[in-house]
Amino acid sequence: MHTAEIGLIGLGVMGSNLALNIAEKGHRIAVWNRTTETTRRFAEDAGALGAMIVPCDTLADLAAAIRPPRPIILMVPAGAVVDEQIRALRPLLSADDILIDAGNANFRDTMRRFDELDGSGLAFIGMGVSGGEDGARNGPSIMVGGAPSSWLRVKDVLVAVAAQYRGEPCVAHLGSDGAGHFVKTIHNGIEYADMQMIAEVYGLLRDGAGLKAGEMARLFQTWNGGRLESYLVEITASVLATEDPETGDPIVDVILDRAGQKGTGRWAAIEAQTMAVPATAIEAAVAARSLSAMKDERVAAEALYGAPVTAFSKANRRAVIDDLESALYAGKIAAYAQGFAVMEAASREFAWGLPLATVARIWRAGCIIRSQFLDDIARAYDEDAPANLLAAPRFVKAMQDAHPALRRTVARAAAAGIPVPALSAALAYFDTYRTARGTANLIQAQRDYFGAHGFERIDAGGAHHGPWSG
Ligand SMILES: NC(=O)C1=CN([C@@H]2O[C@H](COP(=O)(O)OP(=O)(O)OC[C@H]3O[C@@H](n4cnc5c(N)ncnc54)[C@H](OP(=O)(O)O)[C@@H]3O)[C@@H](O)[C@H]2O)C=CC1
Numbered sequence: 510m511h512t513a514e515i516g517l518i519g520l521g522v523m524g525s526n527l528a529l530n531i532a533e534k535g536h537r538i539a540v541w542n543r544t545t546e547t548t549r550r551f552a553e554d555a556g557a558l559g560a561m562i563v564p565c566d567t568l569a570d571l572a573a574a575i576r577p578p579r580p581i582i583l584m585v586p587a588g589a590v591v592d593e594q595i596r597a598l599r600p601l602l603s604a605d606d607i608l609i610d611a612g613n614a615n616f617r618d619t620m621r622r623f624d625e626l627d628g629s630g631l632a633f634i635g636m637g638v639s640g641g642e643d644g645a646r647n648g649p650s651i652m653v654g655g656a657p658s659s660w661l662r663v664k665d666v667l668v669a670v671a672a673q674y675r676g677e678p679c680v681a682h683l684g685s686d687g688a689g690h691f692v693k694t695i696h697n698g699i700e701y702a703d704m705q706m707i708a709e710v711y712g713l714l715r716d717g718a719g720l721k722a723g724e725m726a727r728l729f730q731t732w733n734g735g736r737l738e739s740y741l742v743e744i745t746a747s748v749l750a751t752e753d754p755e756t757g758d759p760i761v762d763v764i765l766d767r768a769g770q771k772g773t774g775r776w777a778a779i780e781a782q783t784m785a786v787p788a789t790a791i792e793a794a795v796a797a798r799s800l801s802a803m804k805d806e807r808v809a810a811e812a813l814y815g816a817p818v819t820a821f822s823k824a825n826r827r828a829v830i831d832d833l834e835s836a837l838y839a840g841k842i843a844a845y846a847q848g849f850a851v852m853e854a855a856s857r858e859f860a861w862g863l864p865l866a867t868v869a870r871i872w873r874a875g876c877i878i879r880s881q882f883l884d885d886i887a888r889a890y891d892e893d894a895p896a897n898l899l900a901a902p903r904f905v906k907a908m909q910d911a912h913p914a915l916r917r918t919v920a921r922a923a924a925a926g927i928p929v930p931a932l933s934a935a936l937a938y939f940d941t942y943r944t945a946r947g948t949a950n951l952i953q954a955q956r957d958y959f960g961a962h963g964f965e966r967i968d969a970g971g972a973h974h975g976p977w978s979g
């Protein structure tokens with residue numbers, strides 16, 4: 510009894526790997542899973558690490574196996590399941606035990622759970638974890654939200670299991686209550702935009718330039734050696750180089766073009782809208798997944814309108830392909846600028862004091878959007894604390910160089926009928942952001958015309974009304 514230092518509930522993809530990671534770092538861990546057979550198999554398959562694992566058949570066994578005060582990680586699907594698990598655990602716990610929700614919770618649920626547990630004596634942590642199966646096993650990026658005292662109690666274990674970037678652990682306490690899950694949500698929103706823009710470039714290469722999967726694989730591999738170096742570009746090269754064992758075709762050619770989504774990207778877009786922060790590349794990426802899911806309608810629409818695509822001319826194929834690298838880079842700068850602007854706004858709204866340079870630092874390794882580029886973002890926030898990444902000196906030069914290629918790419922895509930919603934949104938965001946005299950003067954006039962909403966003048970203070978006659 511009471512031999513384990515920590516507990517974990519939910520031995521699925523993430524939980525099983527995180528438990529092995531924790532055990533490997535020398536922390537004895539008690540585990541429980543709804544399906545008992547999974548717990549048994551997990552312990553049997555753990556090999557030498559089995560000595561550090563206490564498999565439990567019931568939640569009461571789990572509570573009894575952990576030394577109080579108990580830290581218990583929940584790694585189960587977000588939503589009602591987390592509430593059910595908390596409800597089932599509460600009678601088995603004692604004061605000062607810490608529940609750690611490490612799933613992809615909506616931060617608003619996390620805030621509610623903090624309120625519900627307030628005064629119970631139990632501590633709560635909302636913890637974003639990124640890195641997928643491999644990250645959980647070998648070092649994820651970990652975003653912690655909760656009381657500083659709770660963080661200090663679990664810090665050693667989390668530092669031990671987190672990814673490392675040049676010797677620095679990719680884990681940090683980011684703020685109170687929902688801060689960790691909010692940052693994970695925005696991580697996923699950026700992940701959606703990154704993936705969508707890569708997919709759009711793939712579409713331009715496939716349908717515009719007529720490249721085969723193997724040729725594209727080599728291109729992405731080359732790009733991964735430069736400023737686009739990132740896990741997502743690396744796995745794109747690997748995916749494109751992979752053959753389907755059944756047909757011998759590139760596997761990407763036999764996969765249905767209908768993307769799944771579990772909610773975090775949509776939440777990122779919703780929260781951006783709620784705070785009136787433009788996150789158009791993220792929104793476009795979410796919408797693109799939703800449109801991808803409307804397969805039957807798209808098939809019917811193609812029959813109505815004809816296949817949209819005109820291939821690029823062979824004459825300037827090299828220049829077109831070279832532009833794609835810069836276009837992807839420019840789009841990435843705009844998308845990350847949006848994600849970080851959303852976090853900046855949320856930090857003010859919820860008084861989290863989110864350390865944005867630290868967020869960038871803990872995303873440099875372990876997580877799905879890990880990249881060298883995040884080191885540049887960390888430096889930008891360390892050096893300049895910009896209102897927007899597009900205003901940070903180190904990105905101004907990069908964007909000045911890269912946006913013409915993004916513009917040419919979006920123009921070519923539009924002319925060829927190839928959809929590039931996230932790249933277009935990134936370009937429109939950049940162009941709108943850098944336009945000193947926009948067109949909202951007309952919007953203000955229209956609002957005043959139909960609703961007497963008033964407007965400001967460029968040459969006098971105060972509120973004004975127009976001399977409308979209509
Ligand atoms: N997969 C990924 O790449 C990532 C996932 N996440 C998040 O981590 C969490 C876990 O994801 P993942 O490991 O992929 O999911 P899996 O589907 O692989 O595992 C889910 C786990 O939750 C358990 N579970 C499901 N329903 C219930 C229930 N009603 N009561 C008790 N236990 C239940 C399952 O038990 P049983 O064996 O009985 O079904 C299983 O252990 C999710 O919030 C996910 O969004 C976060 C980062 C990355």
Ligand SMILES: O=C(CO)[C@H](O)[C@H](O)COP(=O)(O)O
Nearest residue numbers: 639640769770771772773877
């Ligand atoms: O959190 C993750 C990666 O960071 C999970 O893999 C998540 O499931 C990704 O979101 P979606 O399933 O909506 O693509």
